[in-house]
Amino acid sequence: MAPPVTPHDRLQLLADRVRRQDPSLETLLLEPDGKYQTRRVTLDVLMREMTDCLAAGFAGRAATDFPMHYLAWGKCRVGSTALTNLFGVTGMPSYYQPLKMMLRHLFVGQQPAPWIIPRAADQPQIFSKETAGPYVVAESLFNPLRLLIEAGYPPHRLQLIMLDREPKSSLASSLDKLAGCVPDAMLLQNYVVAALNATRIESYARQQGVPVIHYVYEASKEAVRSVRTLFDRLGLAGRFSETAVTDWRNTGKLRSDSSRITFGDEPSIYDVAGLHGADTAYRYHPRDTETLSAYQRDMLERCGVNEVYRGSVEACIRDLGLDAATAARLFSHTVTHEPA
Structure with missing residues (x-):
């Protein structure tokens, strides 16, 4: 009789499939956890249901009716909510993971409402962020860009x-903020899958001819300079202002009516106290990683998460045109292997 599959074995097997962009992931059977997901369903079925729902909201539009959409994607805890608020402060409609919120309704057998976006004549540009993970594996694997297209x-x-962030920091943030919501072993699995899914997301974008730019959270150590460059590279130089980065005032309460973020509807189970912070500006916040176990640190290296991050840093340096001195200041922590 074969020995039972351990969480460690399951993590490594799943990580390998994601790294290889295995087509069988599309038909991966997603078992319910009874809390965040109550349906037994495959990824491709969920994607089809989401596509149909989105298509209902897009129906009847000519291509010229769609605003230019700046879609930010990354694993959870990469500073994406603060970035969403930043884009909103510039005056651009800015949406908080509208597709994942729809997906979460489908997890529990509810029909989500279509996402109704403004017409280009009213709002020529919009921003949204989608993050991968953290509660169930489907959140780590779904491809929001593919859904839209x-x-x-x-x-x-x-x-x-x-988007990306130094792996130990973002994992430590997830484990801290979601303590008691999901077992640590499951948070680690979903985090690893989400991080590795970056390759699948970017590959799809390249296939579809969608331009890609990389922005790593550690660039916000020099926030004004980095954001100015990011907006310039996106063709949004006219929207940039230094005060949008440095002076948020009451808009810095990220989960509130005063923020510049549009929040959709999702099941109440996702209301987690303290998940979103408050600040008076867009800025870098270091994260203590001493709470991570030797095993958790080792899996980041063994499963290839650190390698993905190193690639993100190199791409960010290239895409933002950072000189060597600036790159050294921002990314001097470059990930190295930490043996168990």
Whole structure:
């Protein structure tokens, strides 16, 4: 009789499939956890249901009716909510993971409402962020860019911003903020899958001709300079102002009516106290990683998460045109292997 599959074995097997971009992931059977997901369903079925729902909201639009959409994607806890608020402060409609919120309704057998976006004549540019993870594996694997395109969003009206953050810091943040919500072993699995899924997301964008730019959270150590460059590279130099980065005032309460973020509807189970912070500006916040176990640190290296991050840093340096001295200041922590 074969020995039972351990959580460690399951993590490494799943990580390998994601690294290889194994097509069988599309038909991966997603078992319910009874809390955040109550349906036994495959990833491709969920994606089809989401596509149909989105298509209903896009129906009847000509390509010119779609605003230029700046879509930021990354694993959880990469500073994406603060970045969403930043784009909103510039005056651009800015949305908090609208597709994942729809997906969460489908997890529990509810029909989500279509996402109704403004017409380009009213709002020529919009921003949204989607994060991968953390509660169930489907959140780590779903591809929001593919959903938009297959539902009818014109690829030439999309720009993908790939987000990342130093792996130990973002994992430690997830484990801290979600303590008691999901077992640590499951948070680690979903985090690893989300981080590795970056390759699948970017590969799809390249196939569809969607421009890609990389922005790593550690660039916000020099926030004004980095954001100015990011906006310039996105063709949004006219929207940038230094005060949008440095002076948020009451808009810095990120989960509130005063923020510049549009929040959709999702099941109440996702209301987690303290998940979103408050600040008076867009800035870098270091994270203590001493709470991570030797095993957790080792799996980041063994599963290839650190390698993905190193690639993100190199791409960010290239895409933002950072000189060697600036790159050294921002990314001097470059990940190295930490043996168990």
